[in-house]
Amino acid sequence: MSEARISWIGGPVLRAVSQDSFTIQEAILVGPRELPGEVIKLNGKEIIAQVFEDTTGLEPGELISGTGTPLSVRLGPGLLGHIFDGLLRPLKLNEDPFMEKGVSKRDEVVCGFTPGLAAEDAVHGGAILGQCQLKGITSAVLIPPGVSGTLSWIAPKGDYSDTECIARVRDPGGAEQTLAMSHPWPVRIPRPVRKRLTPDRPMITGQRVLDTLFPIAMGSRAALPGGFGTGKTILQEALAKWCDADIIVYVGCGERGNEMAEVLDEFPGLEDPSTGKLLMDRTVIIANTSNMPVAAREASIYTAITVAEYFRDQGLQVALMADSTSRWAEALREVSGRLEELPAEGGYPAYLSARLAEFYERAARVQTLSGDEGSVTIIGAVSPPAGDFSEPVTTHTKRFVRCFWALDRDMAQARFYPAIHPLRSYSSDAGALAHWWQGHGNPDWANHRRRLLTLLEEQAQLERMARIVGRESLPASQQLTLLCAELVNEGILRQSSFSLVDRYCSPKRQTAMLLAVMDFIQLAEKAVQAGASPAEIAKLPLLRRLHRLGEEFGEDQIKRLELLRRQLEYEVESLAGGSSRES
Amino acid sequence: MLFLERKVRVGLNHAVEVISPDGQTRIGRVAALDEQTIVVEVLGSTTGLGLSGTLVRLDDSPLRMPVGPGLMGRVFNSVGRPLDGGPAIVAEQHRPVDGRALNPAARALPRDFIETSISTIDLMNSLVRGQKLPIFSGGGLPHDRLATEIAQRARLREGVSGGFSVVFVGIGISHDSAETFRLAMADSGALEHTVMFLNRADEPSAQRLLTPRFALTAAEYLAFEQNQHVLVVMTDMTNYCEALREVSASHGEIPSRKGYPGYMYSDLASLFERAGCVARRQGTITQLPILSMPGDDIGHPIPDLTGYITEGQIVLGRDLDRRGIYPPVQVLPSLSRLMDAGTGTGFTHPDHPALANQLFASYARAMSVRVLESVMGEQGLSSRDKAYLEFARVFENDLVKQEQGRTLEQSMQLGWQILHSLPTAELTRLSAKQIEHYLGGRKDD
Structure with a gap:
């Protein structure tokens, strides 16, 4: 064990002098309370390190001991359904509601183990050794990557502690290694996979504006930028609740404590719409709220992605919600400032873009070491200062993501949620996903999507024009375009996360709603060509119902939507008929 | 900032009292430490402090x-x-x-x-x-x-x-x-x-x-x-x-x-x-x-x-x-x-969130109509847009402006009343039932 003595300390950064050797990114324990830290720089006999907890009370001369391994977290049973800090130490409800430093140690988890392999089986890293059961949640026990050989012994079915030896592996050289249900993994190193696959199916989010206009593929990556009050957190939470991933890793990075309380309050009472299981049982929460130490904020993002990869390696589809990556970048900036590094744009260190790229690159759809298919999808919120998307974190993030869901302040102020601006957002995944929709009830999905986007684009142009000449002076066809665009906005894109009926929208219902609106647009266009006036169409009582499609036709009323379409045909056509007869 | 020779043990962030030659005390905290020096941040004016005659009393805990x-x-x-x-x-x-x-x-x-x-x-x-x-x-x-x-x-x-x-x-x-x-x-x-x-x-x-x-x-x-x-x-x-x-x-x-x-x-x-x-x-x-x-x-x-x-x-x-x-x-x-x-069921009133939502949507709409009006004048507006202008006026003068306190019930009642100035077809954030109940019995234009 290498040791060093503190020579200088200020804020979360310290310098120490040592005769022993340390390595870059080695995890260290600082002072008598053994505060966790990490080596950032080595300079001759001097080491520079960051401390993940409040350094109040530390003084020069105190001891630092190296652990010999990079900053690691222990991956195993007992993660799902719980809340952890940025270093994956459990946050528990104690008598004292405030955080204590240096004492929150990981507890051992005792759970049931069922072996899936037998002695003398050949094994390799990433293979599934068996299953473990904990409070009704079954998950796979993985052999840590890097281990391979023959299984010389495996424990029989029974209850074990997660750090207890449950199997021994003899490697080709004859050396034995012991395995437990959990194993440590360094957070800054991506877990290995057999190969990376191209994303090919959508992650259904249950949000119409995303699934229909800006879909994201399983294993892809999206950024969610927006000024304060535009609904980033609500949308992240809605995605965490309703998307069809198997596992959700939700990391609150430098955000509000009450948001974590909200997730903890709400999730245990909600069911996953696709499996009917409790949402909390598929969720891991990692919280480094804005008042918790800043260095641990920087680590929390890596902890979260490592946890996500661990579940991916069990052959699961994982979604990682990071709220917010800007706070993580600011933590980088703060530590960089304390190291007196030369700042680049906006005071951020020059390696900001490299770090962002590394992070987003860990999202992937892969073939795991055990041959299964798994994926990690990253959805990162970005909080640009003053809502200005030209700032460094947003611009760099934009280079590495495939979906860009831009939140708009004006829409949010009119309480139009989700406030995703249809003209400033994009999805590079849309092309690859059209065939999925073809097989799931909407062969024309790509055309419909294109039609909606052009309609919204036209709306923006016409509204500019209407501002000069007045709405009434536009030709009938253009007035109709405005009417239809408004219907698309109100009827399809607007969706309240707080409405019990509309907070989740299945692909089937989305398709039914989309078809109803498409029918209306087509019929109305025909009617206008036949001489009906847009004003008449605007007065149709049916239109009000179409505007409230999401609210009025829940998941159990998709059939009624069919009826509505027939009624639509009748009403709009009779209007056209009436007008043409008059003329 | 004071730089002291480090002769005693003190921890980072611990409180200090700085006493100037004239006996005034200010408080401070330990901002940084190395083997030789203690850096003290003085939380007060440094006027009157000198290199000699200034006394620093170190505490063994952060400011309390x-x-x-x-x-x-x-x-x-x-x-x-x-x-x-x-x-x-x-x-x-x-x-x-x-x-x-x-x-x-x-x-x-x-x-x-x-x-x-x-x-x-x-x-x-x-x-x-x-x-x-x-x-x-x-x-x-x-x-x-x-x-x-x-x-x-x-x-x-x-x-x-x-x-x-x-x-x-x-x-x-x-x-x-x-x-x-x-x-x-x-x-x-x-x-x-x-x-x-x-x-x-x-x-x-x-x-x-x-x-x-x-x-x-x-x-x-x-x-x-x-x-x-x-x-x-x-x-x-x-x-x-x-x-x-x-x-x-x-x-x-x-x-x-x-x-x-x-x-x-x-x-x-x-x-x-x-x-x-x-x-x-x-x-x-x-x-x-x-x-x-x-x-x-x-x-x-x-x-x-x-x-x-x-x-x-x-x-x-x-x-x-x-x-x-x-x-x-x-x-x-x-x-x-x-x-x-x-708010809502179990907290305030079941229809409170919907009403607030509708007022927000309508007022946002009215604000964009105001922009339109500033370009074209009121004559150039359609009857629907004029209704929005009237809505905004009533909203600001009757709901936003208040001389005395109002209970939530009074505020909600005012809110419903103000919505009367808009045609029902515009009220897409309200359910048919809510319209019937609060705005029923009115004739639509």
Whole structure:
């Protein structure tokens, strides 16, 4: 064990002098309370390190001991359904509601183990050794990557502690290694996979504006930028609740404590719409709220992605919600400032873009070491200062993501949620996903999507024009375009996360709603060509119902939507008929 | 900053007392340490300090504040010393002023609706107990009056467990604003439930960084040890941020946007995150910070970073104020993030959220019509657009403007009444049932 003595300390950064050797990114324990830290720089006999907890009370001369391994977290049973800090130490409800430093140690988890392999089986890293059961949640026990050989012994079915030896592996050289249900993994190193696959199916989010206009593929990556009050957190939470991933890793990075309380309050009472299981049982929460130490904020993002990869390696589809990556970048900036590094744009260190790229690159759809298919999808919120998307974190993030869901302040102020601006957002995944929709009830999905986007684009142009000449002076066809665009906005894109009926929208219902609106647009266009006036169409009582499609036709009323379409045909056509007869 | 030779053992961030040759004491803290030196940040003026004759007394713990039941009704300076000529506090505890972070797992979700008697807040941006809701204001706007009224009138709708108290924190404010608040609280007989912390504009800026910390320490004691529901009014946070910039610059730190330090977000969060409800404790801390937006610019780093930390904001508008509308709350940019947790079925009224939503949507629409009107004049507008203009006028003059307090029921009734000026087809945020019930029996155009 290498040791060093503190020579200088200020804020979360310290310098120490040592005769022993340390390595870059080695995890260290600082002072008598053994505060966790990490080596950032080595300079001759001097080491520079960051401390993940409040350094109040530390003084020069105190001891630092190296652990010999990079900053690691222990991956195993007992993660799902719980809340952890940025270093994956459990946050528990104690008598004292405030955080204590240096004492929150990981507890051992005792759970049931069922072996899936037998002695003398050949094994390799990433293979599934068996299953473990904990409070009704079954998950796979993985052999840590890097281990391979023959299984010389495996424990029989029974209850074990997660750090207890449950199997021994003899490697080709004859050396034995012991395995437990959990194993440590360094957070800054991506877990290995057999190969990376191209994303090919959508992650259904249950949000119409995303699934229909800006879909994201399983294993892809999206950024969610927006000024304060535009609904980033609500949308992240809605995605965490309703998307069809198997596992959700939700990391609150430098955000509000009450948001974590909200997730903890709400999730245990909600069911996953696709499996009917409790949402909390598929969720891991990692919280480094804005008042918790800043260095641990920087680590929390890596902890979260490592946890996500661990579940991916069990052959699961994982979604990682990071709220917010800007706070993580600011933590980088703060530590960089304390190291007196030369700042680049906006005071951020020059390696900001490299770090962002590394992070987003860990999202992937892969073939795991055990041959299964798994994926990690990253959805990162970005909080640009003053809502200005030209700032460094947003611009760099934009280079590495495939979906860009831009939140708009004006829409949010009119309480139009989700406030995703249809003209400033994009999805590079849309092309690859059209065939999925073809097989799931909407062969024309790509055309419909294109039609909606052009309609919204036209709306923006016409509204500019209407501002000069007045709405009434536009030709009938253009007035109709405005009417239809408004219907698309109100009827399809607007969706309240707080409405019990509309907070989740299945692909089937989305398709039914989309078809109803498409029918209306087509019929109305025909009617206008036949001489009906847009004003008449605007007065149709049916239109009000179409505007409230999401609210009025829940998941159990998709059939009624069919009826509505027939009624639509009748009403709009009779209007056209009436007008043409008059003329 | 003082640089001392390190001959004694002292820990980082520990408190120090600096005594100048003339016997004046200032407090400070240990900012950095190496083998030979102790760097002390003096939280006060360094005038009169010399290299010889200055005495530094080192403490073995971070800055602490003595707290006890005698806090109520007292006035303190920035560093927790009595300003009202009264005796020192009989200390039941000494609490570190920086506080400790609340364990996110120990937080309870704020859900208790607080009736402030102001329609634009109660009806449209509801405040709940344990929330931090700042008022974004500007120089010359009546934010002090608004905060005072809220502090005087705020009440829970149903039976309250635990007492109610107010902590007023004046950060870099003038003597008369502090006095106005004190008199107003005295008038309503609430002074004995009020603790005041005053840092006047002419006091050293480094002390400004301590004022809210001392005050919040007192608030935490009252809430979590004395089971009080504490409302903390902090004014003016802009002065706090200016002091932060000044102190950071004097440390030679690399500045971020507009010269403010890169850690301003974390620093503000360490104050605002001290609001909240805690599981298994009765008391709560609700924060109502006031800040004046420099140049009325909501994109300025101070309101911007605040908005990212707090749970919404109430924005005051100069044009409303000029038109004599009090309180001049700009409804659209205002927001309460916890509104959904504390309103609706089981909390206020089942139709409250839908009504608020509809008013927001219609008013936003009306504002875009106003832009249109400014280009084309009212004659160029369609009848629908004219209805929106009328709606906006009534909304501002009848709902936003109020002379007296209103109960939530009164505010809601007004809200429904105002919606009468719009055609039913426009009210897409309301269900057919709600329209039938509240707006029924009317003829549509």
